[in-house]
Amino acid sequence: MSSRRSSGLATAPLLRRHAPVFAALGDATRLALMARLCERAPCSISQLTEGTPITRQAITKHLRVLEGAGLVRGEMSGRECLFEIEPEPLDEARDYLDLVAQQWDAALVRLKAFVEK
Amino acid sequence: MSSRRSSGLATAPLLRRHAPVFAALGDATRLALMARLCERAPCSISQLTEGTPITRQAITKHLRVLEGAGLVRGEMSGRECLFEIEPEPLDEARDYLDLVAQQWDAALVRLKAFVEK
DNA sequence: ATTATTTGCAACAAAATGGTTGCATGTTTT
DNA sequence: AAAACATGCAACCATTTTGTTGCAAATAAT
Numbered sequence: 001m002s003s004r005r006s007s008g009l010a011t012a013p014l015l016r017r018h019a020p021v022f023a024a025l026g027d028a029t030r031l032a033l034m035a036r037l038c039e040r041a042p043c044s045i046s047q048l049t050e051g052t053p054i055t056r057q058a059i060t061k062h063l064r065v066l067e068g069a070g071l072v073r074g075e076m077s078g079r080e081c082l083f084e085i086e087p088e089p090l091d092e093a094r095d096y097l098d099l100v101a102q103q104w105d106a107a108l109v110r111l112k113a114f115v116e117k
Numbered sequence: 118m119s120s121r122r123s124s125g126l127a128t129a130p131l132l133r134r135h136a137p138v139f140a141a142l143g144d145a146t147r148l149a150l151m152a153r154l155c156e157r158a159p160c161s162i163s164q165l166t167e168g169t170p171i172t173r174q175a176i177t178k179h180l181r182v183l184e185g186a187g188l189v190r191g192e193m194s195g196r197e198c199l200f201e202i203e204p205e206p207l208d209e210a211r212d213y214l215d216l217v218a219q220q221w222d223a224a225l226v227r228l229k230a231f232v233e234k
Numbered sequence: 235a236t237t238a239t240t241t242g243c244a245a246c247a248a249a250a251t252g253g254t255t256g257c258a259t260g261t262t263t264t
Numbered sequence: 265a266a267a268a269c270a271t272g273c274a275a276c277c278a279t280t281t282t283g284t285t286g287c288a289a290a291t292a293a294t
Contacts, residue, residue: 010152015145026140028132035127038220041228058283079240079291085221090214097211103155104202111158163270175253196261196270
C-alpha cells in the first residue's frame with residue numbers, strides 16, 4: 001500500500017457529507033439565525049423574522065436550508081413552527097476543521113524535515 | 118444594561134467575517150482542494166487540476182474563492198502559481214463553531230433549569 | 235362566529251455560481 | 265529560435281440561490 005491518496009479527508013463521501021453543512025453556514029443571514037437560536041431556545045418563524053430586513057418567506061427558505069443540512073430542526077406546535085439547533089452536525093464540522101488543520105501542521109513538519117535534510 | 122441582543126456571535130461584523138469562510142468551504146470541489154493542499158505542501162494550479170474531471174479554469178476560479186476567503190494563498194514562481202493553506206481563518210472558523218456549540222449548551226442548561234423551577 | 239396570526243405554496247425576477255471555450259501572454263525546455 | 269507548458273482574461277451559458285408578491289389554509293383569540 002503506497003497510500004498518499006485516499007488519506008481520508010479528500011474522499012468523496014466525506015466531502016459530500018461536510019460541504020452542505022459549510023454551505024449552509026456560509027451566509028450571513030443563516031449564521032445570524034443560528035446565533036439567535038443559540039441564545040433563545042425554541043423560536044417560531046415569525047419570531048425569527050422579527051427584526052430582520054427581509055421577508056418571512058425568505059427566512060423560511062433559509063431555515064429550510066439549515067434544516068436540510070441537519071443543523072436545525074423545526075416542529076409544528078399548534079399554528080407555529082418551532083426551531084431548535086441540532087448540535088451533532090455542528091460538532092462534526094468542527095472536527096473536520098480540526099482534522100484539516102492538524103493534517104496541515106503535519107505537512108508543515110514534514111516539509112521542514114525535508115528542507116533540512 | 119438589559120443586553121440579550123448584541124451578545125456577540127450574532128453581531129454583523131462577526132457574521133460578515135465568518136460567513137465567507139464557511140461559504141468557501143461549502144463546496145465539495147473546494148473542500149477537496151483544501152484536503153489536497155493539506156497533504157502535499159505547495160501545489161501549482163496544473164497539479165491541482167490533475168485528476169479532477171473539470172477544467173483548469175474552473176479549478177482556478179475555486180482557488181480564487183478560497184483565496185478570497187483567506188483560506189489559501191497563491192504566489193507566482195516562474196511560470197507557475199503555487200498555492201498553500203493559510204491556517205488562521207481555518208482556526209477562527211473552528212473557534213466560531215466552538216462558540217456556537219458552547220452557547221447552545223448553555224442555553225440548554227438554562228432551559229432545563231427554567232423547566233424544573 | 236369573526237377576526238387576527240402563523241404558516242405553506244406557487245410563480246416569478248434578479249443576481250450569483252459553476253462551468254465551458256477560445257485566445258493571448260509569459261516562461262521553460264530543447 | 266522554436267516548441268511546450270502554465271497561466272490569465274473575457275465572453276458566454278445553464279443552474280442555483282436569494283428574494284419578492286399574492287393567495288389559501290389552519291389555528292388561536294375575541
